[in-house]
Amino acid sequence: MLVLAFDTATDVATSALLDDGVVLGEGTGSPRALLEDVDALLTGAGRAASDLDAVVVGTGPGSFTSTRIGLAVARGLELALEIPGAGVSTLAALASAQADAYPVIDARRGEVFVPGPRALAPDDLELELEPGTLCVGGGAVRYRATLERMGAVVPPDDDDLHVPHARLHAALVIEYGPVQAIEPIYVRIPDAEATLA
Secondary structure, three states: OEEEEEEOOOOOEEEEEEEOOEEEEEEEEOHHHHHHHHHHHHHHOOOOHHHOOEEEEEOOOOOHHHHHHHHHHHHHHHHHHOOOEEEEOHHHHHHHOOOOEEEOEEEEOOEEEEOOOEEEOHHHHHHOOOOOOEEEOHHHHHOHHHHHHOOOEOOOOOOHHHOOOHHHHHHHOOOOEOHHHOOOOOOOOOHHHHHHO
């Protein structure tokens, strides 16, 4: 089964092409360059979009606009190729990279997204993080000093554990279904709506 997986919820968009679970290629880029990244993966593997059997998309939480980019591409592939898909939480993918990893995504506005999912100030994690907790993700990098003050362990900024690799999303899929049924995970209202309110 040839699967294209991608996540655009964070500043680092990831994509992977897998054949029966074997990674044929993967990459990182920006959410707005997702289609170029997908084309490069397919070309590099000597495959065409018409060869795809399924798509996996990261559902966030993360940037509202970036998450929507990923969902729009997944829905477009479903319509064009008549293939099923699956949505996987960006938090779940980050957590799956290593046992006992606690995912922390930068939510901007002085907050982070954490399992629940919830958006809260990094200082509010003090009551739930045990000393020695391994914190991973862009939020862990951005709020390293705060988390380390609480006794958490944050890998070096360039550590691969901070990236929500699309291959991790693909590994977490239990079943495929209609892409149109995949919903993004929004923990709070988008910045644009908050400004209008």
